Amino acid sequence: MSTQDFRIDTLGIAGSGAMGRGIAQIAALAGLTVYLFDTNPKALAAARAYLSETFDKLIAKGKLKQADAHAALARVRDAQFANELSDCDAVIEAIVEDLDIKRELFRELEAVVDARCILASNTSSLSITAIAAGCEKPERVAGFHFFNPVPLMRVVEVIDGLRGDPRSGDALMELARRMGHTPVRAKDMPGFIVNHAGRGMNTEGLRVASEGIASFADIDRIMREQAGFRLGPFELLDLTALDVSHPVMESIYHQFYEELRFKPSPITGARLASGLIGRKAGEGFYRYVDGKAQVPPEAPAPTQLPARIWISRTSPPRREQVLKLIAKSDAACHIDTGHTPAPDSLIIVTPLGLDATTIAINEHLDAKRVVAVDTLFALDTVARRTIMTTPATTPAMRDAAHALFAADGVPVTVIRDSTGFVAQRVVATIVNIGCDIAQQGIASPEDIDLAVMLGLGYPHGPLALGDTLGASTILAILRNIHGVLGDPRYRPSPWLARRAQLGLSLTHLEELR
Structure with a gap:
């Protein structure tokens, strides 16, 4: 020029x-x-x-x-x-x-x-x-x-x-x-900003589904009503259609030389081959009638509250969230204040990035009575709550916990055991990938957040989202998931790790000569 x-x-x-x-x-x-x-x-x-x-x-x-x-x-x-x-x-x-x-x-x-x-x-x-x-x-x-x-x-x-x-x-x-x-x-770079950053929601949502942790509809409900996104991963995939989104997932994965953070799921490959590509075909992860998704209804919440509740003291702030919610909902439950739970107490744990099984083992708790609740998003402000069980949790304890956390009318989703629940691991992956885009110098922090908000409709850009929830919290989630699973896809970006440890904003740019 x-x-x-x-x-x-x-x-x-x-x-x-x-x-x-x-x-x-x-x-x-x-x-x-x-x-x-x-x-x-x-x-x-x-x-x-x-x-x-x-x-x-x-x-x-x-x-x-x-x-x-x-x-x-x-x-x-x-x-x-x-x-x-x-x-x-x-x-x-x-x-x-x-x-x-x-x-x-x-x-x-x-x-x-x-x-x-x-x-x-x-x-x-x-x-x-x-x-x-x-x-x-x-x-x-x-x-x-x-x-x-x-x-x-x-x-x-x-x-x-x-x-x-x-x-x-x-x-x-x-x-x-x-x-x-x-x-x-x-x-x-592959995917530029928006398609690169969008891998977090879709690939991690698919990973959660592939592990049998929750249904497509439940994962979408959690990401919408608990995490505050406009659409869940499967609603979004149905909107864009798999004949468009699956090739993009494969392309970005291969262009990054099989980076595990972007690994596609066989779920989308099989559904693409069968023609279940999304809304425009009338059927995808949901079936559509007159353009409206036919979402399976939720069963009503149990009503039988637990007689006695013991809440883990591992994290006082998260324990306080549970106590505050119980007091606010007027649930007539006795709080077990013992150093260890009484033999008949429902055991509530509040992990970050860990599964309920790991918590039960680490804290020497009776896994048959353990139920975990996700406190990443404040329990008293969310439109949905998520609880998860260990493989050993009895139906009676599961239902008692469900009744407890739904006592004020807020819907509760019960999932199988998962490192990081659903919202924790999807949100942490979104933030982590956004941080890695900044680490690689693909775009400025400001443009990363702006592009994701305008291009994907997220309530916050990935870096602002990490700052809102706490960079140290996101780092803890990723490190715990990585420690339990050993999966490199959850390794924290250096951008996230350094700023979290120094107490800096994830949008902070270091001064260079």
């Missing part, structure tokens, strides 16, 4: 599918001249019809003036041949996710566009550096990754390839702002 202040006013878009027409919509409304390129004239006609219908709907809702809609549509021009893009300041590729096909297109574009024209790829999973390697001028190539639906998902990742000119990315950052989107900057 020869000029320092480069403004993109004429934009080419290669591909007129959902992503291409979405980008064309926001670009035309922002005042840019748009050349929508597709060798299939029927696809171009369909895209133009879609844009016209979309603008009409916005007019009917009072969100767009008719004159502005007509002007925007007039700025979109059809192009069936690559040489019609010769006057473009930038061309965004939004075609099939195939490296060879993208490289071929970029070589074709290089032959017709101006020397300073930026070539951008909307790829979600392929390396920008690898795409640029097929070009004579790799410095002009950058990633410009939008999310579907483009007009509603107002975040875009700008990715610098290894040989990319930062000014190309700078120009795309400014273009994104002009089109009403929030740009975030990332280095060229």
